[in-house]
Amino acid sequence: MSAATPWTVAGIQEALRAKKISAREIATEFYADIARQNPTLNSYLALSRERAFAQADRVDVATACGEKLGPLAGVPIAVKDVISTAGVRTTCGSKILETYVPPYDATAVARLEKAGAVILGKTNCDEFAMGSSNENSAYGPVRNPVALDRVPGGSSGGSAAAVAAGLAVAALGTDTGGSIRQPGACCGIPALMPTYGRVSRYGLIAFASSLDRIGPFATNIADAAAIMSVIAGRDESDATSAPVPAADYASGLEQPVQGMRIGVPEEYFAEGIDSEVKEKVLAGIALLESLGCRRVSLKMPHTEYAIATYYIIATAEASSNLARYDGVRYGLRVPGATLIEMYRKTRERGFGAEVKRRLMLGTYALSSGYYDAYYLRAQKVRALIARDFSEAFEKVDAIVAPTTPTPAFKLGEKTSDPLQMYLADIYTVTGSLAGIPGISIPCGKTKQKLPIGMQILGPHFSEAGILQLARAFEKAGGFTI
Amino acid sequence: MTISREDVLRVAELAHLELTPQEADLYRGQLDEILNYIGKLQQLDVTNVEPMTKMAFANVVSSTSPGAAPHESDFDLREDLLKPCNIADAVLDQAPDAAKPFFRVPKVIDR
Numbered sequence: 001m002s003a004a005t006p007w008t009v010a011g012i013q014e015a016l017r018a019k020k021i022s023a024r025e026i027a028t029e030f031y032a033d034i035a036r037q038n039p040t041l042n043s044y045l046a047l048s049r050e051r052a053f054a055q056a057d058r059v060d061v062a063t064a065c066g067e068k069l070g071p072l073a074g075v076p077i078a079v080k081d082v083i084s085t086a087g088v089r090t091t092c093g094s095k096i097l098e099t100y101v102p103p104y105d106a107t108a109v110a111r112l113e114k115a116g117a118v119i120l121g122k123t124n125c126d127e128f129a130m131g132s133s134n135e136n137s138a139y140g141p142v143r144n145p146v147a148l149d150r151v152p153g154g155s156s157g158g159s160a161a162a163v164a165a166g167l168a169v170a171a172l173g174t175d176t177g178g179s180i181r182q183p184g185a186c187c188g189i190p191a192l193m194p195t196y197g198r199v200s201r202y203g204l205i206a207f208a209s210s211l212d213r214i215g216p217f218a219t220n221i222a223d224a225a226a227i228m229s230v231i232a233g234r235d236e237s238d239a240t241s242a243p244v245p246a247a248d249y250a251s252g253l254e255q256p257v258q259g260m261r262i263g264v265p266e267e268y269f270a271e272g273i274d275s276e277v278k279e280k281v282l283a284g285i286a287l288l289e290s291l292g293c294r295r296v297s298l299k300m301p302h303t304e305y306a307i308a309t310y311y312i313i314a315t316a317e318a319s320s321n322l323a324r325y326d327g328v329r330y331g332l333r334v335p336g337a338t339l340i341e342m343y344r345k346t347r348e349r350g351f352g353a354e355v356k357r358r359l360m361l362g363t364y365a366l367s368s369g370y371y372d373a374y375y376l377r378a379q380k381v382r383a384l385i386a387r388d389f390s391e392a393f394e395k396v397d398a399i400v401a402p403t404t405p406t407p408a409f410k411l412g413e414k415t416s417d418p419l420q421m422y423l424a425d426i427y428t429v430t431g432s433l434a435g436i437p438g439i440s441i442p443c444g445k446t447k448q449k450l451p452i453g454m455q456i457l458g459p460h461f462s463e464a465g466i467l468q469l470a471r472a473f474e475k476a477g478g479f480t481i
Numbered sequence: 482m483t484i485s486r487e488d489v490l491r492v493a494e495l496a497h498l499e500l501t502p503q504e505a506d507l508y509r510g511q512l513d514e515i516l517n518y519i520g521k522l523q524q525l526d527v528t529n530v531e532p533m534t535k536m537a538f539a540n541v542v543s544s545t546s547p548g549a550a551p552h553e554s555d556f557d558l559r560e561d562l563l564k565p566c567n568i569a570d571a572v573l574d575q576a577p578d579a580a581k582p583f584f585r586v587p588k589v590i591d592r
Contacts, residue, residue: 103571196536210536236559240536308519319496326497328584333577339589344499356498357508360489361515363496377522379532384525386533418511419518435536 006219007169009226012074016063023056023063023074027118030076034120034167042142043152043161045081047121048088052076055118070116072230077112078168080159081122082129083214084203085109088119092205093127093137093155096350097331106203107238108172108214108231115230120168123158127352128322129179129207131155132424135415136354143411146188146451150408153183156217160187163217170218170227174204176211177310178403178428181440184217185403185453188442190224190470191217195460196435197242199228200235208317209240211310211432221471224439225249228463247464253471258292260469263396267303268427274406280444280452280481281402287478288400288469296396300388303430305381307422310429312365312378318355319362325350357418386434393459398469402427403440403453431457441470442479454478484513 005011007026015021031049038044059074079085082092084102091097105113113119126136134142134157144152145165152161156173160183163171173180175193184191192215199214206212216227232246264285269278289295327333327346334349336342351359365374392399405426414421431438436457443454454473458466473479489509493500500508573579578586 100575103568103575239559302525305522305525308522311515312519312522323497327577328586329572330575331577336587339587340497342587343497347497348499351498353504356496356500356504357511359496359498360492360508361512364484364488364492364512364516367492367495373523374519376532377527379534380527380530381522381525383530383533384527419514422515 006166008220009072009075009169009223012169013069016059016069016074019063023059023118024053026074027052027056027076027120030120030167037165037167040143040148041145041161041165041167042140043123043158043165043167044078044121045091045093045124045139045158046089048085048119051088052118052120055113059116059118070114071226072112073116075117075169076120077117077227078120078123078159078162078171079109080125080156080171080173082125082174082205082207083109083172084205085119085122088122090122090205091139092129093125093139094350094352094355095138095332096325096346098138100331102203104203106214107200107235109203111231112172112227123156123162123171125158126155127355128205128318129155129174129176130318130354130358132178132182132421133409133414134158134183135411136352138352141411144187144408146449147408150410150450151186153186153404153408155179155183157183159217160184160189160191163187163219164189170216170223172214172231173217175213175215175432176208176314177432178425180213180215180217181403181428181438181453181455182425184440185455186408186451188445188451189217189219190221190439190441191215192224192228192439192463192467193431193437194228194232194463195242195437197240198246198437198461198463199231200233200238200241202235202237206321208314209321210317211314221441221467221474222250222253225253225467228467232463242461244461249464249467252464252468255468256292257288257469257472260293260398261296261396262288262293262469263296263298263392263399265298265300265303265392265399265401267300268401272405272423272426273402276446277402277404277406277452281400281454283481284443284454284473284478285400287476287481288473291472291476293469298392298396298399300392300430302381302384302388306385306430306433307426309378309381309385310425310433311361311422312374313382313433315358315362316365316375317362319359319366322355322359354418382433385430389430389434389436389457397458398462398466399457401455401457403455404428407446407448407450407452427455431455436460437463437466439466439470441473444481484509484516
């Protein structure tokens with residue numbers, strides 16, 4: 001594969017139908033590239049060759065027999081290591097699950113394979129998706145393929161780096177406070193966080209259940225839409241998945257965006273933003289205006305409380321969800337004289353520093369005497385943040401803002417200061433708390449050639465609309481503005 | 482708001498974490514800084530604000546068109562039907578110490 005003509009979903013479908021290449025040959029090409037680049041990037045933690053080639057062969061047999069191919073036939077896809085894959089080791093980037101092999105597939109993975117996709121392997125991430133730089137993985141950090149001395153963002157850093165480096169056509173990530181959009185921005189590729197409940201979480205190993213979402217990374221908007229069309233939709237195994245048929249997200253992509261009202265919240269351009277990020281995102285907004293969008297200035301007064309709110313709610317939910325890792329049913333067990341001692345020793349050895357920090361913060365926020373001051377108050381502020389958005393969407397069709405305050409930072413730059421790391425999520429946690437969808441798309445580069453991300457947020461279940469805006473932006477050259 | 486070393490150790494106990502003395506000191510400082518930052522939530526007046534306890538879509542209108550937002554009443558529970566799943570063996574295969582059909586753990590009951 002040459003960098004000038006990367007594979008796309010449509011390109012693969014066309015090549016397979018024309019019998020120019022087989023699905024097995026495509027998978028072989030990708031594995032060769034992974035063998036070359038992964039020792040440097042560390043984006044994959046496990047490769048699922050056997051499963052991938054079996055699937056590629058099924059696609060090739062179907063092609064030979066003239067059968068109708070699935071919409072993602074032969075498309076090599078990487079899956080973040082917090083998403084369960086039957087028979088393929090799934091560690092969540094943690095030592096506590098170092099040996100865990102799930103007995104079942106997540107619904108999103110099963111749907112991808114049913115559509116013909118070839119799952120190449122599992123991608124590195126911050127431990128239990130807790131982090132903004134991928135440096136919290138127990139299996140080493142991922143390097144940003146655009147600048148090897150920088151982080152790829154997190155927590156879905158391996159998925160973003162794999163796609164940006166051409167080691168997968170697309171990837172699944174998960175977003176709890178920005179973990180899809182932020183690494184998408186850092187690595188310079190489109191990255192979509194769907195509405196809460198749009199994609200089934202069945203088989204997604206839980207971090208914060210009221211926030212977790214699965215969504216795609218791709219190199220272009222059409223591919224992101226094609227994957228969304230496959231993974232979205234009601235799933236009986238996830239009671240929080242929305243009972244609404246998924247749209248065909250690809251069909252409306254080319255519709256004009258003239259007349260769409262785009263909101264620009266002033267709080268997202270206030271102090272703390274890098275001047276080059278600000279300049280490029282404002283240029284991006286001007287480009288959307290030149291396509292006929294109408295710009296509306298917004299005030300979203302509760303934005304500054306989002307990080308504090310998020311780090312109470314997410315850690316509280318995590319302290320409950322991660323109680324299951326105790327050495328009894330799966331993963332690591334460190335022996336102890338009593339049951340409690342076994343729990344403690346197992347968790348002490350199995351969890352990394354950031355996970356422990358968050359479990360303590362969440363436990364503290366839920367503990368007797370502090371519940372009202374922290375958790376209950378955070379839930380109330382969450383309602384205010386959600387209200388900022390619902391009021392905004394009475395005036396606008398979408399909100400446009402930077403994805404991150406700065407471009408990708410250097411490896412090691414923020415590891416000693418957890419609070420500074422948390423503040424990297426300042427523009428993404430708001431949409432997470434409100435449950436709305438958002439996409440980060442490339443919006444030019446800094447003078448140092450570091451990618452800048454612009455996010456488009458929309459009302460609940462407006463994925464089709466934000467993809468349409470993203471596509472118009474892509475078509476108008478916005479990605480390299 | 483400041484968190485004491487004793488608070489840190491108490492929380493670690495509640496979370497079933499066994500901290501080294503160095504970890505306890507490190508986390509005390511870091512949690513203190515984070516809690517101070519989080520303290521900004523106390524500035525807001527949240528009187529009469531209902532807590533957001535779940536993802537609700539009450540503010541959006543029900544529609545049958547594809548991609549449109551569902552109404553909260555659409556989130557009905559499925560029928561409670563028995564479905565055999567036969568996964569006990571596959572699950573126990575992942576256990577660090579299984580004595581099928583049980584998980585084996587250190588003795589919990591003295592008698």
